[in-house]
Amino acid sequence: MNEKESQAVEEETLQAEEEHKEEEVVEGNAAESEEEAAEDEGTAAQKEIEDLRNRLLRTQADYDNFRRRSREEKEAAAKYRSQAVIEALLPVIDNFERALLVKPETDEAKSLLQGMEMVYRQFQDTLKNEGVEVIETVGQTFDPHLHQAVMQVEEPEFESNQIVEELQKGYKLKDRVLRPSMVKVNA
Secondary structure: OOHHHHHHHHHHHHHHHHHHHHHHHHHHHHHHHHHHHHHHHHHHHHHHHHHHHHHHHHHHHHHHHHHHHHHHHHHHHHHOOOHHHHHHHHHHHHHHHHHHOOOOOOHHHHHHHHHHHHHHHHHHHHHHHOOEEEOOOOOOEOOOOOEEEEEEEOOOOOOOOEEEEEEEOOEEEOOEEEEOEEEEEEO
């Protein structure tokens, strides 16, 4: 081989090596690009998993809150189930008490009064078993949550803001006021 041919072969070899290097760079870039794409997909998948996990936790919390509220509502409904009936019976109790204040003049009226007293006591026991209590008044300090002041008087034997007289009984069902007591309060 002569010198020209050997130079030509060398140039071709160099050119082939350069092309081969360029192909390796392109392939390397493609591989790096694929790795970056896979990494981006992994990151996106992790983010989506985290979002789904957060949504699941929020949904579980909402469901737990719903169950708790439902249970509390059921408990309150059971606790105060008799409230409407008792509120309707309060005027009946008032009339019973007024009737018991009547002074009987005959033996027949006395026995009728005794029968009414027995029914009244039974009625009071039944209400007590349901959780109904009379609100204390005379001598107590006025509480606007329990009492309704309809008069204000000046009585020296009572302290200021103390209840002097009860005009109408008030009642509570467990911890809920059914009807506040109507009272006179000392100024």
